[in-house]
Amino acid sequence: AWTRNKFQGFQNKDEFEKEVVRHVETTLARSMFNCDETAAYSATSLALRDRLILEWNKTQQRQTYRDSKRIYYLSLEFLMGRALDNAMLNIGAKSVAKDGLNELGFRIEDIIGQEHDAALGNGGLGRLAACFLDSLASLNFPAWGYGLRYRYGIFKQEIIDGYQVEVPDYWLDFNPWEFPRHDVTVDIQFGGYVRKGQDENGKTIAHWEGGEIVQAVAYDVPTPGYDTPTTNNLRLWSSKAASGEFDFQKFNSGDYESSVADQQRAETISAVLYPNDNLDRGKELRLKQQYFWVAASLYDIVRRFKKSKRAWSEFPDQIAIQLNDTHPTLAVVELQRILVDIEGLDWDDAWKIVTTTFGYTNHTVLPEALEKWPVTLVQKLLPRHLQIIYDVNLFFLQSVEKKFPNDRDLLSRVSIIEESQPKMVRMAYLAIVGSHKVNGVAELHSDLLQTTLFKDFVTIFGADKFTNVTNGVTPRRWLHQANPRLSELIASKIGGHGFLKDLTALNKIEQFVDDKAFRKEWAEIKYANKVRLAKYIKSTLDLNVNPSALFDVQVKRIHEYKRQQLNIFGAIHRYLTLKAMSPEERKKQQPRVSIYGGKAAPGYWMAKQIIHLINSVGAVVNKDPDIGDLLKVIFLEDYNVSKAEMIIPASDISEHISTAGTEGSGTSNMKFVLNGGLIIGTCDGANIEITREIGQENIFLFGNLSEDVEDLRHAHTYGTHTIDPNLTKVFEAIQSGTFGEANDFNALISAVRDHGDYYLVSDDFQSYIDTQNMIDTEYRNQEEWVTKSIRSVARMGFFSSDRCINEYAEVIWNAEPLAV
Numbered sequence: 001a002w003t004r005n006k007f008q009g010f011q012n013k014d015e016f017e018k019e020v021v022r023h024v025e026t027t028l029a030r031s032m033f034n035c036d037e038t039a040a041y042s043a044t045s046l047a048l049r050d051r052l053i054l055e056w057n058k059t060q061q062r063q064t065y066r067d068s069k070r071i072y073y074l075s076l077e078f079l080m081g082r083a084l085d086n087a088m089l090n091i092g093a094k095s096v097a098k099d100g101l102n103e104l105g106f107r108i109e110d111i112i113g114q115e116h117d118a119a120l121g122n123g124g125l126g127r128l129a130a131c132f133l134d135s136l137a138s139l140n141f142p143a144w145g146y147g148l149r150y151r152y153g154i155f156k157q158e159i160i161d162g163y164q165v166e167v168p169d170y171w172l173d174f175n176p177w178e179f180p181r182h183d184v185t186v187d188i189q190f191g192g193y194v195r196k197g198q199d200e201n202g203k204t205i206a207h208w209e210g211g212e213i214v215q216a217v218a219y220d221v222p223t224p225g226y227d228t229p230t231t232n233n234l235r236l237w238s239s240k241a242a243s244g245e246f247d248f249q250k251f252n253s254g255d256y257e258s259s260v261a262d263q264q265r266a267e268t269i270s271a272v273l274y275p276n277d278n279l280d281r282g283k284e285l286r287l288k289q290q291y292f293w294v295a296a297s298l299y300d301i302v303r304r305f306k307k308s309k310r311a312w313s314e315f316p317d318q319i320a321i322q323l324n325d326t327h328p329t330l331a332v333v334e335l336q337r338i339l340v341d342i343e344g345l346d347w348d349d350a351w352k353i354v355t356t357t358f359g360y361t362n363h364t365v366l367p368e369a370l371e372k373w374p375v376t377l378v379q380k381l382l383p384r385h386l387q388i389i390y391d392v393n394l395f396f397l398q399s400v401e402k403k404f405p406n407d408r409d410l411l412s413r414v415s416i417i418e419e420s421q422p423k424m425v426r427m428a429y430l431a432i433v434g435s436h437k438v439n440g441v442a443e444l445h446s447d448l449l450q451t452t453l454f455k456d457f458v459t460i461f462g463a464d465k466f467t468n469v470t471n472g473v474t475p476r477r478w479l480h481q482a483n484p485r486l487s488e489l490i491a492s493k494i495g496g497h498g499f500l501k502d503l504t505a506l507n508k509i510e511q512f513v514d515d516k517a518f519r520k521e522w523a524e525i526k527y528a529n530k531v532r533l534a535k536y537i538k539s540t541l542d543l544n545v546n547p548s549a550l551f552d553v554q555v556k557r558i559h560e561y562k563r564q565q566l567n568i569f570g571a572i573h574r575y576l577t578l579k580a581m582s583p584e585e586r587k588k589q590q591p592r593v594s595i596y597g598g599k600a601a602p603g604y605w606m607a608k609q610i611i612h613l614i615n616s617v618g619a620v621v622n623k624d625p626d627i628g629d630l631l632k633v634i635f636l637e638d639y640n641v642s643k644a645e646m647i648i649p650a651s652d653i654s655e656h657i658s659t660a661g662t663e664g665s666g667t668s669n670m671k672f673v674l675n676g677g678l679i680i681g682t683c684d685g686a687n688i689e690i691t692r693e694i695g696q697e698n699i700f701l702f703g704n705l706s707e708d709v710e711d712l713r714h715a716h717t718y719g720t721h722t723i724d725p726n727l728t729k730v731f732e733a734i735q736s737g738t739f740g741e742a743n744d745f746n747a748l749i750s751a752v753r754d755h756g757d758y759y760l761v762s763d764d765f766q767s768y769i770d771t772q773n774m775i776d777t778e779y780r781n782q783e784e785w786v787t788k789s790i791r792s793v794a795r796m797g798f799f800s801s802d803r804c805i806n807e808y809a810e811v812i813w814n815a816e817p818l819a820v
């Protein structure tokens, strides 16, 4: 096995301290006497970073020298969270740093806590990209991520009077983890027109001319693998006015302001992450972001390929590009443009290269999330690309017509151009036609894609083009880093930390399921994690929660399809039930803390109503003397990656309760189980595979199945829709003013009662509360509960993102790791 030499980690704490002091005194120009925690964080990061850079450079040299197939992961979101703790653990320097910082008068947790999250993502899709980078490096794949360097990440959420308020997340003040590459720039063109010319052989060539130029500047972020020298690169593009763009004409003629305005307009492109998750609003700036990032990345990729002097036909042997959702789909068109217009390849040769290079991952079946761009907008910003899209569509439809003659309906259904008013470009269809593999992110989701959304394309291209790669999470961050005591306990039992690299080795802990000391320690760790969360709740909300109560957690983006409303209606039902009991009866009940967290998209009014209801219920329940510890309702502000690292290990039960068939996969479900929490969930996304792996006796499933959803919805609209009687009582309580203003929540109630209950809250309500009651009962049998917890963790090996990346490498990328 590979071991670090003295140039990689730190030999001892003295060496580490010396480096920290040096950075405080020279890089930061401060004295150790006024070194506060911020300065200590900066200096610690810089000291670590120095070691990381050496491996990073070597990795890049090695990858260039070996010239094996590279993987490029194109994602508009990388939800990285904090980097310091991860870097320390991955390069094996944490214990030295801990001791060193101690001697300098700091606690390592406080120093780690100084770092601002890198929150360049909305939720699951962005965090998945971050887990993938960790696995790619840990498995030694030659891989780069490409993204945008947003000046503002996802907004910070404040709760004021029970409502969400958004505050900008300016995170770049001091970021030791990025390296500006002012020498790596690409000029990106927008607008203009297409002129047809001829080359020396009389062949028609398109020239894209005019318009405006914006410059892309590369910022590189090293991403270290765990227990390996491989340190890959995440390249993020930042926009600025092109060098010739600062208009000196205007400047000299006194129009200083408008030349500054041009500058600012260019910088706007990478200014802010769009905070919608699962809602396509078709904003012009978003399309500009997409092309800006895709064009810069492809220029970079092609430039690197050309250095190898290989034939173009070898491009797909050397390069795999993965499209994280449809957001980078313009890359398909851009590569075709580069090959045909600039490099002079024939259309068909170029198209073969393009389609063998790309793979496309779909992350959602929600219709409102499927990207479509108005043809007129694409025409305005990217006139040449629109022509190419039309040609791609023409050739595609001709091939369909040939295979399935005289099927006009089929042609209009699969056309990349939707013949609507206005006409739209369907990005998912373009991605399918432009890729050699299309995958969903869990078995059910991939099945649904193939039988519903992309059914026609399965008929046209054959089933082989469509596949499933079930998501995974990195056990380094989501077990070892987030729950160090559990990781150490496991390691102590099964001969070290090998499971962090081969998660299936977790199955070895199952043989200790009856080991008294092991079980005791297991339960104590969960309790300690709950105590830590209880302290956090006390410090932020000034509420006392009993760490012995059942902690019931739902943390994820707020969305009707994820059904936080079902959860809070269930909590209200619980409250009403407790209120109706005699004091003696109440004493027999299981105390519970109902914990929520998550952001609503700023323009998603219903999601904001849900947040308001949760807070309004909490305000009443939490101070009701009849209730005491029996029920607390807590909304944790500003859920993000670093909060997830604290919350997830503290959960007894977590909720993954989307309407069946709506959640692509879910990944927090995996994180919760990996940390010894049990889950309540619907038969949706990866819950189904989790059940298969851990056994149905270890999970609480409820609700209707995805195959019943269509009929149920139909019945709501055309039949008689009777609302569940227990749910009706909940509505009555709300509308009688039990939780504040009686009419505040009418819309939430109406959506279920009067407007077709699209998410089937009423249909699943009884099943949900029955299952919650069963959980109360089972939780009282702590021995059995701990057994379930241990067995579940032991069987979670499948859900490592390492397994997932290996599947992508084998089935989609045809790429191999690079021996170190």
Ligand code: 26V
Binding pocket: 122, 123, 124, 125, 126, 128, 274, 276, 277, 278, 279, 280, 281, 325, 363, 364, 369, 370, 371, 441, 471, 663, 664, 665, 666, 667, 685
């Ligand atoms: C979609 C859109 C639509 C256009 C406007 C901006 C925007 C931004 C993000 C998205 C992504 C929505 C898709 C998504 O996040 N899917 C989630 O992907 C996870 C990783 O595969 C998966 O676990 C979740 O179930 C799925 O909801």
